[in-house]
Amino acid sequence: MKINLKDIVIIAGNYGSGKTEVAVNLAIHCKKAGTDVRIADLDLVNPYFRTREAKAVLNSYGIDLVLPPEMYMYADLPILSPAIAGLIRNPSPLTILDAGGDDAGATVLGALAHVLKDQEVRLLQVVNPFRPFTDTAEGCIRIRQEIEGASRLKCKGLIGNANLIDDTSAADIRSGYEFLQNLSGQSGLPLEFITAPSGLLPELEESEFACPVLPIRRQLVPPWKRAAVI
């Protein structure tokens, strides 16, 4: 099943739900499928493991990554590049905005509300049920409401990102999918796609899932590991 996303897609969710890993892999996946993609790093909250660390690999695929100016790259204060508003006003066939975690990270979207209101925007919530505070449907819905409040946008769908990084098993993907199906039912939001580490794909059948599966090749890794070839 194919992932069909276009216009402006905002990747939001709680801290550590895997937004950036999903955004980077999604951008490359869609680019490989022939869609022109641009991606912007809106994470003003978290100082580590941000989209900007995947700059080289994104650029190697011809994907433009919009970042704060170089001189502010490690600033302790939030820097929102004016280029972001420009990107939203003139979107690519697919423009991915990688937001920061929780409502704090989504606050920056509220600051962009005046430019976002004229565009086709799809805000998606990334959920990893193996993370604290999103291990119940109620927890996921609470975080979604907080993000909606801070961003002044309505969430339009869910991304299932069940994983325990290197310890993820095929059973975890299946139980994560069930969790997301249930959450989708309770919240009325469609499940856009789920993710699975590319190494587990041989153990999973496409027919098991009623939504597309985005293979994840980890790009944001600690210094003792190498990013996966993507």
Next chain:
Amino acid sequence: MAKILMKGNEAIGEAAIRAGCLNYFAYPITPQSEVAEYLSKRMPEAGGVFLQGESEVAVGYMIFGAAGCGQRVFTTSSSPGVSLMSEAISYIAGAQCPAVFVNIIRGGPGLGGILPSQGDYFQSVKGGGHGDYRLLVMAPASVQEAVEMMMMAFPLAEKYRNPVMILGDGLIGQMMEPVEFPDHLKSEPTNKDAWASNGMDTRGSDKQNLVKSLYLDPQQLNDHNLLLKSKYEQMKKEEIRFEPYNTDGDYRVLIVSFGTMSRVCRTAIDNLKEEGIEVGMIRPRTLFPFPESAIYDAAVKDSCTSVLSIEMNMGQMVEDVERCIRGQRPVRWYGKCGGEVPTPEEIMDLVKEYV
């Protein structure tokens, strides 16, 4: 309990609750603010207290106050914040109160930067505050180990009536790994009635407990310092923890490295093994007490010709490595600062210069 995916900072907060610590006072600073973020949600659920102090100086004395009442208490901060707390840490050690401090180190000196560093080795191990005191310092290399050390830290602080420091670089706080939590520990210090100012009625005693670090009589202060010294000597006997890696066979080079830096070294050692080059490693898990004999024994092995101390700083632990090797082998430091982390490839190249 099933595995859960957590950031180090979140796991540290959860581990404290599991250890029975329901008092957390802190002031936010990157890269450890997620502990406060997490505990602002979790402490009320667990029936505990999170209070943001007006500064790190205030927090240090809030910790002293709670510890002096016999309550389990901890704080987390990062380098400049720990400098501000250092006066209180000295008072707490002097007054023999148990407390747990977590330093998720950022680059220094001064405000430095927000990326990972191990630049606070001296501050933690050699005494950041004044006077003759020591902290029991543990350095985790993974999120799981941070959890385990947090849970050990409270009983150890109480055993010695002394502050315990968990020293992690920014990566320990920020990275995500799957973790499992052991069962809860008992929620109160068992020996507190002997010394805490928790109320004579509460403990059914007719003896006053006075929490203080002031001893104007020189003889009394000397005796007090001798008592403190005896505790630090006992730590050296009973609390040394380390992990050897690839030290069973014959190796030409011995690496000493702690925290997440040791994981980069581990990758380098594994890669070198594939090339037929054997390198051993001792990873101190406690930085004070320092695994002196383990490092000495590993260094003087016949096959070993040199020792490398690899650190995310400009050469701090290397002084302790040299001290325990006592000139028996050449010791060299290698490291980087400011968030630049030595790569496995750099370490492999370095080792090849010696074999």
